[in-house]
Amino acid sequence: MAITVNILYTGESGNAKKFAEEMVASGIVARVRQEVGNERYEYFFPMEDVDSVLLIDQWTNQEAIDFHHKSPMMQEIAQLRDKYQLHMQVTRFQELD
Template identity: 35%
Template sequence: MKPLRLLVTYTAKSGQRDAFLRAVLQSGVPETIRQEDGCLRYDYFLSAERPDEILLIEEWASAEQQQTHLRQPHMQQLKQQKAQYIAETDVQTL
């Protein structure tokens, strides 16, 4: 199986980047995701040049495991947080 690497760029609603990260980290969702079968990497990075931008790097052992990840209950919680704080999401597959 070939690993799947994703670059997910979030553009937060104006001034909401830190609030989004705080909500996500306090929810424990990233740690839960990192424990999922097949998760090799799940890390957030902040842009020094764009104050509303967040880069998420995800790496999964397989595309199938990433698809299973999307169906997990905690992803519904993340979806709600994104709706509150995120204006745009761009996903690139490497």
């Protein structure tokens, strides 16, 4: 039963895109994708909103998400969010059996 979490990051002066670029360049994205249970971790840029970035984050189950949230990487991600002064809007979807 996969769980998909969409996170819309918003900031000013292109900071959301800079955040996503640094997530990739620093290797954090590659490390998240290697975590057990991660099925998708991709950023998308809305054409008409240069101050937002959408992350689609998919996991096999809640246990995989919980493990990810307890990992040291979460502190790195939080520091980058703070660095770029981002706001988050989270939407969660769960497949039905």
